[in-house]
Amino acid sequence: xxxxxxxxxxxxxxxxxxxxxxxxxxxxxxxxxxxxxxxxxxxxxxxxxxxxxxxxxxxxxxxxxxxxxxxxxxxxxxxxxxxxxxxxxxxxxxxxxxxxxxxxxxxxxxxxxxxxxxxxxxxxxxxxxxxxxxxxxxxxxxxxxxxxxxxxxxxxxxxxxxxxxxxxxxxxxxxxxxxxxxxxxxxxxxxxxxxxxxxxxxxxxxxxxxxxxxxxxxxxxxxxxxxxxx
Amino acid sequence: xxxxxxxxxxxxxxxxxxxxxxxxxxxxxxxxxxxxxxxxxxxxxxxxxxxxxxxxxxxxxxxxxxxxxxxxxxxxxxxxxxxxxxxxxxxxxxxxxxxxxxxxxxxxxxxxxxxxxxxxxxxxxxxxxxxxxxxxxxxxxxxxxxxxxxxxxxxxxxxxxxxxxxxxxxxxxxxxxxxxxxxxxxxxxxxxxxxxxxxxxxxxxxxxxxxxxxxxxxxxxxxxxxxxxxxxxxxxxxxxxxxxxxxxxxxxxxxxxxxxxxxxxxxxxxxxxxxxxxxxxxxxxxxxxxxxxxxxxxxxxxxxxxxxxxxxxxxxxxxxxxxxxxxxxxxxxxxxxxxxxxxxxxxxxxxxxxxxxxxxxxxxxxxxxxxxxxxxxxxxxxxxxxxxxxxxxxxxxxxxxxxxxxxxxxxxxxxxxxxxxxxxxxxxxxxxxxxxxxxxxxxxxxxxxxxxxxxxxxxxxxxxxxxxxxxxxxxxxxxxxxxxxxxxxxxxxxxxxxxxxxxxxxxxxxxxxxxxxxxxxxxxxxxxxxxxxxxxxxxxxxxxxxxxxxxxxxxxxxxxxxxxxxxxxxxxxxxxxxxxxxxxxxxxxxxxxxxxxxxxxxxxxxxxxxxxxxxxxxxxxxxxxxxxxxxxxxxxx
Numbered sequence: 065x066x067x068x069x070x071x072x073x074x075x076x077x078x079x080x081x082x083x084x085x086x087x088x089x090x091x092x093x094x095x096x097x098x099x100x101x102x103x104x105x106x107x108x109x110x111x112x113x114x115x116x117x118x119x120x121x122x123x124x125x126x127x128x129x130x131x132x133x134x135x136x137x138x139x140x141x142x143x144x145x146x147x148x149x150x151x152x153x154x155x156x157x158x159x160x161x162x163x164x165x166x167x168x169x170x171x172x173x174x175x176x177x178x179x180x181x182x183x184x185x186x187x188x189x190x191x192x193x194x195x196x197x198x199x200x201x202x203x204x205x206x207x208x209x210x211x212x213x214x215x216x217x218x219x220x221x222x223x224x225x226x227x228x229x230x231x232x233x234x235x236x237x238x239x240x241x242x243x244x245x246x247x248x249x250x251x252x253x254x255x256x257x258x259x260x261x262x263x264x265x266x267x268x269x270x271x272x273x274x275x276x277x278x279x280x281x282x283x284x285x286x287x288x289x290x291x292x293x294x
Numbered sequence: 295x296x297x298x299x300x301x302x303x304x305x306x307x308x309x310x311x312x313x314x315x316x317x318x319x320x321x322x323x324x325x326x327x328x329x330x331x332x333x334x335x336x337x338x339x340x341x342x343x344x345x346x347x348x349x350x351x352x353x354x355x356x357x358x359x360x361x362x363x364x365x366x367x368x369x370x371x372x373x374x375x376x377x378x379x380x381x382x383x384x385x386x387x388x389x390x391x392x393x394x395x396x397x398x399x400x401x402x403x404x405x406x407x408x409x410x411x412x413x414x415x416x417x418x419x420x421x422x423x424x425x426x427x428x429x430x431x432x433x434x435x436x437x438x439x440x441x442x443x444x445x446x447x448x449x450x451x452x453x454x455x456x457x458x459x460x461x462x463x464x465x466x467x468x469x470x471x472x473x474x475x476x477x478x479x480x481x482x483x484x485x486x487x488x489x490x491x492x493x494x495x496x497x498x499x500x501x502x503x504x505x506x507x508x509x510x511x512x513x514x515x516x517x518x519x520x521x522x523x524x525x526x527x528x529x530x531x532x533x534x535x536x537x538x539x540x541x542x543x544x545x546x547x548x549x550x551x552x553x554x555x556x557x558x559x560x561x562x563x564x565x566x567x568x569x570x571x572x573x574x575x576x577x578x579x580x581x582x583x584x585x586x587x588x589x590x591x592x593x594x595x596x597x598x599x600x601x602x603x604x605x606x607x608x609x610x611x612x613x614x615x616x617x618x619x620x621x622x623x624x625x626x627x628x629x630x631x632x633x634x635x636x637x638x639x640x641x642x643x644x645x646x647x648x649x650x651x652x653x654x655x656x657x658x659x660x661x662x663x664x665x666x667x668x669x670x671x672x673x674x675x676x677x678x679x680x681x682x683x684x685x686x687x688x689x690x691x692x693x694x695x696x697x698x699x700x701x702x703x704x705x706x707x708x709x710x711x712x713x714x715x716x717x718x719x720x721x722x723x724x725x726x727x728x729x730x731x732x733x734x735x736x737x738x739x740x741x742x743x744x745x746x747x748x749x750x751x752x753x754x755x756x757x758x759x760x761x762x763x764x765x766x767x768x769x770x771x772x773x774x775x776x777x778x779x780x781x782x783x784x785x786x787x788x789x790x791x792x793x794x795x796x797x798x799x800x801x802x803x804x805x806x807x808x809x810x811x812x813x814x815x816x817x818x819x820x821x822x823x824x825x826x827x828x829x830x831x832x833x834x835x836x837x838x839x840x841x842x843x844x845x846x847x848x849x850x851x852x853x854x855x856x857x858x859x860x861x862x863x864x865x866x867x868x869x870x871x872x873x874x875x876x877x878x879x880x881x882x883x884x885x886x887x888x889x890x891x892x893x894x895x896x897x898x899x900x901x902x903x904x905x906x907x908x909x910x911x912x913x914x915x916x917x918x919x920x921x922x923x924x925x926x927x928x929x930x931x
Contacts, residue, residue, distance in 0.1 A: 116357070121418065181405035184413075188398040191391065195426035202417055203410035210405065230422075 070098070075283045085291040086252065089277055090245045097241035097279035104133070105241060107252055108284075109234040109259060110274035112267070119264045122234065123227035125205050126258040130247040131222030133240030138219050139163060139174035141187055141201070146180050146212050153216035160186065167193055174199070176219045178207045226259075234259065241279055252277075256292050295319055296341060296358075296473060296501065301350035303336065307725075310336055312525035313350070320472065323495070323502040325512040325534060328522030329765045330721070330737025334505050335365055337522060338475045341503070354473075361471035365478050365505075365736050365763070367459045370450050377446040380432050380461065383468045387425045390416055424470070435464050438490045440650060456482030456650060456685075467494070473501040478736070480508045481762040482685070483788055484649040485819065507766050509534045510790050555591065562586050611753045612675030613640035615782045616661050620670035621808075623656060630656050632669070634808040636801050640675070643776065643783045645793045645815055648803030654786050657801075657808065658682070658756050661784070681752030683743060685759045685786075690743050691731050698727040700742060705749040720745050721768075736763035744772070753781035761789045770795070790815055859928055866924045869917055876914050883907045 067075070074096040084092065097103040113120040140150035140158040150158035157163060157174060160183055167190050177194060179187045179201040187194075187201060194200040201207040205225040209215050226236045238251040256275075263271045275292055278284040296318040303311040310333040318324065318341075328334050339345035340352055342362035354360060372379055381388075397413045424431065436446065439460040445453075450461060463479060474495075480488060492514055495502060503520070506512055512519070512534040519530045519537040530537045562582045569575035615638045622632035630653040638644050646654050659665045660672055662680055684690060692700060702713050717727050720741050731742065740763045747755065755776070761769050773795040776783055787793055793800075793815035800811040800818040811818045883903060886892055892900070 115422070118415075118418075121422070123418070181401040181410070184398040184401045185395075188395050191394070192426055192429070195421065196430070200417065200426075203414040204418075208401075208410065208413070 071281070071283065074098070078283055078285055080286070083286045083288040085288050086249055087245060087291075089285045089287045090248045090252075093277050093279060093282065093285050094241055094245065094248075096282040096285075099279075099281045101280075102133070103241040103279040103281060104237055105239045105243070105248060106278050106280075107236050107238045107255060108274075108276040108278065109236075109256075109272065110276075111228060111232050111234060111259075112270045112273050113228060113232045113264065115228050115230055115232060119266055120232075121228065122259065122262050122264075123204065123225070124258065124262055125223055125225045126236075126255050127218065128222040128224060128238060128251040129254055130239060130243060130251055132224060132237050133243060134175070134237070136176055136219055136222075137174040138176045138178065138216050140212055140216060141177065141179040141183050142212060143180075143183060146210075150178075150212045150216055153213045154220060155212075155216045164190065172197060172199070176207065177201050178209070178212060178215045178219070180210055180212060181208055184208060252292055260293065295355065296360075297351075297353040298340070299351050299353065301340065301347045301352065303333075303340070303345075303348050309525050311347070311527070314525075314527045316520065316527055316529065318473070318501050318503065320501055321499060322518060323498070323516045324504070324518045324520050324529075325516040325537075326503055326505045326520045326522065327507075327512075327534075327537070327766070330741065330763070330768065331735045332522045333525075334522055335477050335735065337520075337527070338362060338477055338503065338505065341473070342475055358472040359469065360473045360475065361466040361469055362475040363459075363463055363466055363477055363479055365481075367462050370453075370458055370461060372450040374450055375447045376436070376441065376450055376453070376461065377429075377432065379450045380436060380464050380468065381428065383465045384423075384425070384428045384432075387420060387423045387428060390420045390423070391425055394420065428468075432464070432468055435467050435494075438487075438494065439464055440484070440487045440490075460487075471500060474498065474503070476502070476504045476506075478505050478507070478763065480506050480511055480788070482650070482759065485647070485788060485822075486649055488788060507761065507764060507769060508789055508791065509766060555589070559586065559589065609677060609679070609751075609753060611640060611678045611781065614638060614673075615640055615642070615675050615678060615754055617673045618670065618808075619672075621660070621667050621672055622669035623653070623660060623665070623667050629806060631803065631806050631808055634670070636808060636810050638782055638784060638799075640782055641780060642799060643797045644785070644799045644801060645797040645818075646784055646786045646801050647788075647793075647815070647818070648808075652803040653806075653808070654803070655685075655758065658758065658784070658786070662756065678754055679750075679752040680754045680756060681747045681750045683747055683755070683757040683760050685762075690746065691739060693732040694730065696728050696730055697722050697734070697742065700731055701745060701749070704746045708749075716745070737765060737768070740764055741768065755779070755781065755783045757783065757785045757787075759786055759788075761787055761792045790819065862924055862927055866921065866928070869921050869924070873914065873917050873921065876910050876917070880907065880910045880914065883910070 077092055077096050093105065097105070111122060113122055115121040137156045138154075140147070140155045141160055141163060142150060142158060143160045147158045147160075155178075163171075164186055177199045184201070191200060202225075203209070206215055206218065206223075207225075224236060226234055228234045236255055238255055239248050243251075260272070272289055275287040275289055276284045277287055298314065298316040301311050301314050302309075326334050326337065336345055339362070340347060341354070342360055343352070343354070344362065370379070374382075394413065394416045397409060397416065400409060401413070420426070433446070437443075441457075441460070450458075453461065459479070459482060463476075466474065466476075479491065483491065488508075488511065492511060495504070495515055502515075504512070504515065514533075516533055518532065519534060521528045521530060521537070521541070530540050532540070562585065566579050566582050566586075569579050572579075617637045618634055621634040623630050624632075646657065648654055656665065660667055661674070662682055663674075692703075695703070697717065698713065701717060702708075702710070705713070708716075714727065717723070722738075722741075731739070734742065740760070744760060760772065764772065769789070769792050773792055776785075776796055783796075785793070785797065797814055798812070800813065800815060801808055802811060802818065802822070803809075811821070883906065886903065887907075895903070
């Protein structure tokens, strides 16, 4: 594949054969993330799991202490008092019929969708539309809940949900290139610790195989596993 | 990994597999090749678990999903609309969705942790099984396989054979198997679909075994070739071209081994003969005899059996064989083509190409006179005898008859032994000829129909996909035979390699008009793809000038070669004359030496003769060396 001059220059900064300690890796990463916009930073974990077995299907939520750097737009599907509660907790949109209709017509200007259990029978209809985009409310990620207030706050504060893809690889957004090195390192460590706690008891072989960081348009940097876990 | 361990399989006296072993890596793409009837389809059925082996075991990993596309699809008579039929692959997934709906309703009454957990569980499974993308993906695959939006609501039973195969293939592809077994998926497939399938399969992550006689297709797709031959399987790494090279090397090696062994045996036999009656060597002789009896004679794999066609010389037809002027045809409500001009000259080999359903068969039917044109004229030559090889050629065979009866029925005037000989050339030998037509493999049936065609004494052959089911060797021979055939040939085929060997003109359909392209198929395809890439597929193709230039270049090269070797050739001829003269004299002398007359000569004369003999011998040797040198030179230029 042909790469841009900028990318090639950035690749020179990195020795592909070396696993860098976390802080040094983050420093180089920031240096290489010099596209014309604020690049996102992605953490990629290669896990030795086979997601076809349900206990090895690693997924969950993590709270990033410094957020993802993206403004999260939250939609709450609820009725009655819960609507008010949601709006008080700074949800961007809250309601039911109105939004269901909008979504059916192809409106998707939100990043998280939270629903209360009692309206799930209406939300179910939107399954295909929301599901394809990964927006379907789900109990395990805390988006099907009666405690709307907490759910909205956490989402706004940088709660992210993650799941391994079918090849056992986990991709998560952990911040922006404009974050300080410490902020990024904090977010990464937090994320890593959450994932490590999810190690299935029955797993044979290595759980955490490889740790890689990359920015939206920058090269990948291998990170030493131990340094990211500390 | 799939493991075949020590598998044997026989059908009655015929041994199909003899203690074979094979392992298939989880992400390897393999081609499966072998002659017709060698057991390719059976091997796939063994892996798919649809055929029991007589001995040995097939081990497929637990929870592996193995999908198999058979060669001959059973006609799906379902009245369901196409989309629903294909979506039925996801029935179990939609079952999960239904359960989710039930729980969603329950949630409005009670929302305890248990229920929520169950809901989460279902949702996750639904997601994993691609429930959310089911419909989008189905549509994507159907459109890739050449179905149009309006086809989605048509009943499945309305689709023809080729499309039925695609429906089955779509279902397999959607099922995301770990191992995909495809038995000749490229039969009946047009170029665009073929390219699409190539791309899709090259991205397929699981194990893939594909039977195909399309070498281009295999070359692009596979990392290994499984060869079935003489009841054994061999795995060759690399694509089809690599396989051919390795195969050649292997054959050479086997021949070398055989020659070595023969030499050794001859040597021993000589020793035995010479010293058999000598007491002092008796022991050694006995030991050699024993050794000799222990040697198992190494036989290289049986030399490839080829089909040899020779078309009975037919009477000449007029020229041009068929000429269309402003031809137009439509079925009620659907125009097929219009404003079409082309000409097929006597002796010309023409390819008829275009996507499925574009009107190729219709055009053929117009030529055979089954249909009549709406507008324009289609002139055909006098004394034209057409033989037609239909795509669904099974109708041309009587399944209840035996192979011998079937062929004899086509040419009752021929004696039995000639029929047997002919069948032998078509690889039906021994007990094969008594087999009922019903049990023949796809390729064998094709061969049988082609054979009937040969006996029909036609001078214009219309072949609709003749190479489907034929293996590569049979295809090459068929192409050669058709090339020698003096009459005209019109072929519909999607086999690039086959067409390249044969055709000099391509008639192609674009936007409801059939046009001519003068050139072979690869050239046409290159031009066509370039035009499609440039978004300019409407422009008629021009190949004539280039072809002429190419021919001129070839002719010039030929002449240059001829000139360069002219002197050498003359010298060679001279030498041959001298050698012949010397040889004759030498023979005379040889005869003289052993005749009684020799003794009557004087001593001096005897000496003279023997000196002359010596001289001639040495001269001969010199000349012969020189001759070899010159011959080499000619061959290497």
